[in-house]
Amino acid sequence: GAGVSQSPSNKVTEKGKDVELRCDPISGHTALYWYRQSLGQGLEFLIYFQGNSAPDKSGLPSDRFSAERTGGSVSTLTIQRTQQEDSAVYLCASSLQGRSYNSPLHFGNGTRLTVT
Amino acid sequence: EDKVVQSPLSLVVHEGDTVTLNCSYEVTNFRSLLWYKQEKKAPTFLFMLTSSGIEKKSGRLSSILDKKELFSILNITATQTGDSAVYLCAVIGQAGTALIFGKGTTLSVSS
Numbered sequence: 001g002a003g004v005s006q007s008p009s010n011k012v013t014e015k016g017k018d019v020e021l022r023c024d025p026i027s028g029h030t031a032l033y034w035y036r037q038s039l040g041q042g043l044e045f046l047i048y049f050q051g052n053s054a055p056d057k058s059g060l061p062s063d064r065f066s067a068e069r070t071g072g073s074v075s076t077l078t079i080q081r082t083q084q085e086d087s088a089v090y091l092c093a094s095s096l097q098g099r100s101y102n103s104p105l106h107f108g109n110g111t112r113l114t115v116t
Numbered sequence: 117e118d119k120v121v122q123s124p125l126s127l128v129v130h131e132g133d134t135v136t137l138n139c140s141y142e143v144t145n146f147r148s149l150l151w152y153k154q155e156k157k158a159p160t161f162l163f164m165l166t167s168s169g170i171e172k173k174s175g176r177l178s179s180i181l182d183k184k185e186l187f188s189i190l191n192i193t194a195t196q197t198g199d200s201a202v203y204l205c206a207v208i209g210q211a212g213t214a215l216i217f218g219k220g221t222t223l224s225v226s227s
Contacts, residue, residue, distance in 0.1 A: 004158075034213055042204065042219035043159075056214060091158070104150055105206075105215055107158040 002026075004108035006092050012114045013082055021077045021111045023093030034067055034077050034103060035097075038088045046090075049075065050097060082115045089113070122205050122218035130226055133195050137221045139205030140187040141209040149188050149216065152204040158207055159204055162190070195225045 005024040013019050025032050026107040034046040045059035049069045060066070064082075079086055091114050093105035123138045125225045141149065152159035163172045165181035165188060172179050176195075181188045192199055202220040209216065 022128065035217070043206075043214065043217040045214045048214040059214070104161040104164050107152075109157040 004092055004094050004106055006090075006108035006111050011116075014069055015084060015115055016081055018078065018080045019082055019113065021079075021090050021092075021113070023077070023092030023094075023108060025073065025075070025076045025092070026074075026096075029094035029096050029106070030072065031095045031103070032069055032075050033093045033096040034075070035093065036088045036092045037091060041104070042087055043091065044085060046077070049057060071078045079113075081112075084115045087113055087115045117201075117208070118209055118216050120205055120207055120216050120218035121218070122203075122221050124221060125219065126222040126224070128224045128226065129195055129197060131195060131197060134191065134227075136192040136193060136225060137192075137203050137205075137217060137223070138187065139189070141147065141205075141207045141216075141217050142186065143207045143209040144184075145210040146183065147208040150206045151179055151188070151190050152206065154204055154220070155200075162203075165217045187192075192223075197225050200225045212216045 007022045008108045014044045032049045036042050047067045048056040056103040064080045067077045091107055093107045094101040095105045097103055107115040117151050120141045148164050149213045151162040153162055163179045168181055168183040176193045179190045202222050206215045206217040
């Protein structure tokens with residue numbers, strides 16, 4: 001597709017359930033990022049994939065959060081045993097990372113997660 | 117710890133006013149600074165700045181970077197209601213690390 005695609009656009013789940021959020025980056029983009037944005041807050045970095053390198057997981061807030069990227073393309077962010085504080089918009093972005101690493105990020109429309 | 121600080125946090129102006137948004141940063145091995153505009157959903161890319169003193173311009177928006185003083189400004193002239201949004205500043209530091217965002221400036225333009 002032309003842009004970064006995320007699904008679902010909205011997800012309501014009960015506390016304690018697991019959820020999976022999907023991101024389909026722009027074709028050819030080797031870098032993929034997950035960010036979280038809570039109401040009135042900036043973007044909080046979660047995890048970063050770059051090509052075949054080991055992902056940078058330094059932003060994941062707890063071991064309930066995990067992400068994978070299969071075949072260097074689609075990524076899935078999984079949140080286990082969801083808590084109410086996990087409620088936020090989860091944004092995925094991709095970029096064409098050349099040697100200079102100076103490529104702007106292109107964002108998807110996000111998944112709005114509400115944990116009840 | 118790397119950080120990006122934006123000011124003001126919010127701003128209300130009238131149509132036609134000129135506004136200046138500020139972004140200061142502390143980051144290891146700075147590479148680039150980026151500005152994004154976020155309305156309802158996805159942030160959209162505005163500018164990428166890598167060199168000091170070179171103004172980037174797009175219509176009524178312009179931005180400049182000062183790598184000595186570690187800040188950037190985003191100017192919007194002759195503001196319109198469509199400029200109402202959250203403006204996000206972000207920096208890329210050491211190679212292979214993720215973009216670090218500030219909390220954003222919420223701009224409201226009234227008619």
